[in-house]
Amino acid sequence: MKAVQLHEYDLAPTLDSVPEPTVSGPWDVIVDVGAAGLCRTDLHIIEGQWEAIQHPSLPYILGHENAGWVREVGSAVTNVQVGDTVIMHPLTSCGLCPACRVGQDSHCENATFPGLNVDGGMAERLKTNARAVVKLDQGLEPKDVAALADAGLTAYHAVRKAAPQLFPGSHAVVQGAGGLGHIGIQSLAAVTSAEITVVDRSEKALELAKELGAHHTVLATDDASVEKQVLDITGGGAHIAFDFVGEKGAEKLAPKLIHNGGSHYVIGYGGRVELDTIEIISREISVVGNLVGTYSDLVELMALTAQGRVKLHTQTYPLEAVNDAIADLEAGRLVGRGILVP
Known part of the structure; x- marks a missing residue:
């Protein structure tokens, strides 16, 4: 599949051909990415600002604001099914640590962070888990909401x-x-x-x-x-x-x-x-x-979006134009949010 990978800090990411993710655990969810947001955090990732915090192994796929359609699920997943339109909470939390137990899943002690320390969603497919996916109301399209997963x-x-x-x-x-x-x-x-x-x-x-x-x-x-x-x-x-x-x-x-x-x-x-x-x-x-919000925050935000009270203003780019989108973001030419569509 096509994916935007960071190979070295302070160098532009590249569009590469990489293996597709597969289900390996009962809570895994594979999503066909419909849209991935471009965030200023991605610029800071490329600069290496997050290396000391997240310690990713390079190269890896960027993209932490993702939405799409469920392609495959693990044996224990019951909250979504194949074909559902979903947005992903940025972190894949464990549900068992003290932070998760009190609803502070953004501080999960065992979380992975697709796009920051494991492969993200600037690709044709993304691997996440059941605790991260929020099923979207009918009428909401991935390209219209993807950046709400982090920026929103x-x-x-x-x-x-x-x-x-x-x-x-x-x-x-x-x-x-x-x-x-x-x-x-x-x-x-x-x-x-x-x-x-x-x-x-x-x-x-x-x-x-x-x-x-x-x-x-x-x-x-x-x-x-x-x-x-x-x-x-x-x-x-x-x-x-x-x-x-x-x-x-x-x-x-x-x-x-x-x-x-x-x-x-x-x-x-x-x-x-x-x-x-x-x-x-x-x-x-x-x-x-203020860090990224909780899963409950994302559910509430999606409710406001479905009601038409929150709307994401976007400019879309094909995945191949990722560096054009980055240049526009750096130069302040974007009003609203840049969205990459595979």
Whole structure:
């Protein structure tokens, strides 16, 4: 089968011919991939940022945002059957460790992470397990939802976690209205009562943000201008700043956009959060990390998607054009999410 493989860090991945995955255990599920999302994490994987955390053996197949159709199942699988349309939670969890037992399967002690430490879904077929697959409602197509498996799930997880603090009259600031951020905006509009201000350097992204539920938008020019505009709009700072960028200075600006007692939710990454301890304690601010969401988060997000309350904005590419898609993502030419279709 055709697959996009990373052979060496800091070099472009290649389209190769590789053996097809096969069922080897009772909980295995083989999926015909209908679509695989391209994520900024894939750029960081290629750069080698995840090597120290995930220790993958190169070469391996990229792609951790995947949806498709069930092709084959192991003997113990009963929650899906051949032909079902499914989206995959990014992790294949064990169900037995303490984290899994309390529903925190994204922190599973025995998980594999297709696309990060084992073969992923930028290929014609993917091997996952029964605990990772979510059956999709009729009418949802893989190419329209694949990137919700990570970008959407991560954004929704952050919003879902913050929802108790976003009561009527509260204010949320969203930094970055791209692949993650545009789902975050819709999630905020769907599950909270917060007033939403969106900051982005792209006027097109801000136009999309207004369509998706943003009450205010701020064009990201210089930090001082952004800070002044946001503080004016929010009356002194937001309750929560959702940083979907996490690098290139956004991570340093976010704490300046919240009021005393507010929270900086870190979702994007690549940069470095630096705060004086006296600022943290005197302002009583919080810095909150956000990993990919749980299986339950993904089920809830799919329900919102089926209801039409969350929609993924995409640009599709054939699998062969993976490096064109990567170039567009790196250059900021993508509005929404890049989707590879085998």
